[in-house]
Amino acid sequence: MSADTIPLKIELAGGLELLFDNEKKLNVDLPAKMEDGAAANINYLVEYLCVHCMKDPRREMFQLNGTVRAGILVLINDADWELEGEGEYELQPKDTILFVSTLHGG
Amino acid sequence: MEKFSLGSENLDLRIRIAELEKELAEYRNGAIANGNGHTTHEVDEEEEEEEEVRTPPDHDDKAIRLDLDEFRRYGRQMIMTEVGLDGQLQLKRSKVLLIGAGGLGCPAAAYLAGAGIGTIGIVDHDLVEPSNLHRQIMHTVDRVGHPKVKSIISSLKRINPNPRYIAHYYALTPENSIETLEGYDLVLDCTDSPQTRYMISDACVLLGKPLVSASALRSDGQLVVLNNPPGEGPCYRCVFPRPPPPESVLSCGEGGVLGPVVGAMGVLMSTEALKVLLSKADKKKRRKPAHLSPDIRPVDAKDSPKKEEAPEQQRKFYMTIYSAFSDIPFRTIRMFGKRKTCQACSSAATITKESMKNGSLDYVAFCGGKGSGKYPPLTKDEVISVEEYNKLRENKEGGLLIDVRDDVQFGMCALEESINVPITTILTLPLAPEKDGTDGEDKAPVPIPSWLPRDTSTPIYFICRLGNDSRIAVQRLKRSGLAKGSVIKDIKGGLWEWSRKVDKEFPLY
Numbered sequence: 293m294s295a296d297t298i299p300l301k302i303e304l305a306g307g308l309e310l311l312f313d314n315e316k317k318l319n320v321d322l323p324a325k326m327e328d329g330a331a332a333n334i335n336y337l338v339e340y341l342c343v344h345c346m347k348d349p350r351r352e353m354f355q356l357n358g359t360v361r362a363g364i365l366v367l368i369n370d371a372d373w374e375l376e377g378e379g380e381y382e383l384q385p386k387d388t389i390l391f392v393s394t395l396h397g398g
Numbered sequence: 399m400e401k402f403s404l405g406s407e408n409l410d411l412r413i414r415i416a417e418l419e420k421e422l423a424e425y426r427n428g429a430i431a432n433g434n435g436h437t438t439h440e441v442d443e444e445e446e447e448e449e450e451v452r453t454p455p456d457h458d459d460k461a462i463r464l465d466l467d468e469f470r471r472y473g474r475q476m477i478m479t480e481v482g483l484d485g486q487l488q489l490k491r492s493k494v495l496l497i498g499a500g501g502l503g504c505p506a507a508a509y510l511a512g513a514g515i516g517t518i519g520i521v522d523h524d525l526v527e528p529s530n531l532h533r534q535i536m537h538t539v540d541r542v543g544h545p546k547v548k549s550i551i552s553s554l555k556r557i558n559p560n561p562r563y564i565a566h567y568y569a570l571t572p573e574n575s576i577e578t579l580e581g582y583d584l585v586l587d588c589t590d591s592p593q594t595r596y597m598i599s600d601a602c603v604l605l606g607k608p609l610v611s612a613s614a615l616r617s618d619g620q621l622v623v624l625n626n627p628p629g630e631g632p633c634y635r636c637v638f639p640r641p642p643p644p645e646s647v648l649s650c651g652e653g654g655v656l657g658p659v660v661g662a663m664g665v666l667m668s669t670e671a672l673k674v675l676l677s678k679a680d681k682k683k684r685r686k687p688a689h690l691s692p693d694i695r696p697v698d699a700k701d702s703p704k705k706e707e708a709p710e711q712q713r714k715f716y717m718t719i720y721s722a723f724s725d726i727p728f729r730t731i732r733m734f735g736k737r738k739t740c741q742a743c744s745s746a747a748t749i750t751k752e753s754m755k756n757g758s759l760d761y762v763a764f765c766g767g768k769g770s771g772k773y774p775p776l777t778k779d780e781v782i783s784v785e786e787y788n789k790l791r792e793n794k795e796g797g798l799l800i801d802v803r804d805d806v807q808f809g810m811c812a813l814e815e816s817i818n819v820p821i822t823t824i825l826t827l828p829l830a831p832e833k834d835g836t837d838g839e840d841k842a843p844v845p846i847p848s849w850l851p852r853d854t855s856t857p858i859y860f861i862c863r864l865g866n867d868s869r870i871a872v873q874r875l876k877r878s879g880l881a882k883g884s885v886i887k888d889i890k891g892g893l894w895e896w897s898r899k900v901d902k903e904f905p906l907y
Contacts (some may be wrong), residue, residue, distance in 0.1 A: 303724075305618055305719065305721045305724065306618045306620070306719075306721075307615060307616060307653065316723075316724055317725075332655075345655075346400065348822055349822070349825045349826045350825060353645075353646055356643075361646070362640035362641070362643065363641065363642025363643065363646055363647075365717075367731050370730075370731050371731065371732040372730060372732060372733045372734040374734035375734055386768040390731075391741065392620075393642075394613070394642060395509070395613040395614060395615040395618060395619065396590060396591055396592050396595065396642075396647055396648075397501075397590050397614050397649055397655055398498055398501055398503075398587075398588050398589055398590040398613050398650070
């Protein structure tokens, strides 16, 4: 870990792990700054995960229109991301970000 | 002659009256009442009179009391401080509707029946299938092919004959949902599709009913209590304002599900249901211990006004998620809460009872259709029937048979000489450069995969479980340009059709 990156714990549930070669947990060192120099946020993390971590080629199953697709809950340290500013939330070192696909079976 | 025949008819009628009286006596002990006449299947012979009931009747509150058998039956839960006599009477007074008699509905209904809910309604239009039995624990082998509502009520009556059970043997639609839900106090969403989940939530908001909602797939489950208290808690649309893209929606049939995972979610639903119902019990009516003189206010009475004064914005809402194979299987996450712009439950709401009743709300369209467009259309030349393909195989002209199921399913059963290339691998094939560049994320050209034949004379046939992914595979391989000139075909209907039309010994699953 260097000062240029933010260490994050990424967790995947609800079937999203299947897009990541069945990995339910990832440790990611995310570049602290985005291309435009602003602090890294969730949308940037989603893009990063698509490029660097996702194994399934169906990117639209995770990312749509620059953010996470509908039907995926994003939890920032166990709280709904809408409580924290959604995609614009600036990531902090050691944040745990949980992506959960909503389920409909029963 | 005529006299004689009348006499025998008279005797028959007397016998029939005696039978009916006996049945009526049994009926009073708790029996099935039927939905709206959609019933087409008989259940056991023991299922008696079918009453035309669509909405549960109002109980005469004052008449509600417990008999000695009920004290004995419910005693273990009644002695809990959370229940008590007032709580038990409240449960008996309550009318609960479960929508779906499947993996969630079965365990939820079992515990609610066991707990002594007064009226339990169940909506389901499906029949029991063998593939249900590993998780839908109220259904039995001898009821395969029978309506699930009848089957579940037969089982529930064996657990507890006291509740009044109401069978709604039809599919819930926007048009009938208001009428169906109206007479109940609480609803449990035990269904299995996004469109029904939005529809049930909207109906609950419009009718002011709390809603316990859960879902499960594979080894994961989710549980949330919505519109609770009515008007204050978020609804399904607040939590999920936009529906998921249809291609991301998997049913238990498509994605698989572990029985106890969906079972655990159903059991948790029943707990949440009991909590909601018990919160309405009037604990202030409890007899106070003698040492609490009348001028000392009981703890409950002191506390309750405070609770009511609690400012709304401080109320927090949670969702429980279960991930059975995870290091931390259960977690409870804090949700955003009610949405100011919600179409269903905010002051800006546009959904009304009328728009539901007149069918102008199209939930299927809202959720992106029934997955139509999910699979590409193929031309006649790109499709072969299982019978035709079987003939080719018999003539040793089967070409290369590629099974695109995942490795787990391929390991369960596969056709001889087929090779396994999962659809997820097929989808990584590069696109031919001359095709439109909409999929711009493709990287540098990939060498021809080892599993593709080098010569164009070997025809390529794709097969999968039901014939959907194999269609995608045909289209994707063609678009890759890697097998130009080769015959590439989809085996229509997949292994399911193979088993039905060609080889009955091939497992259906």
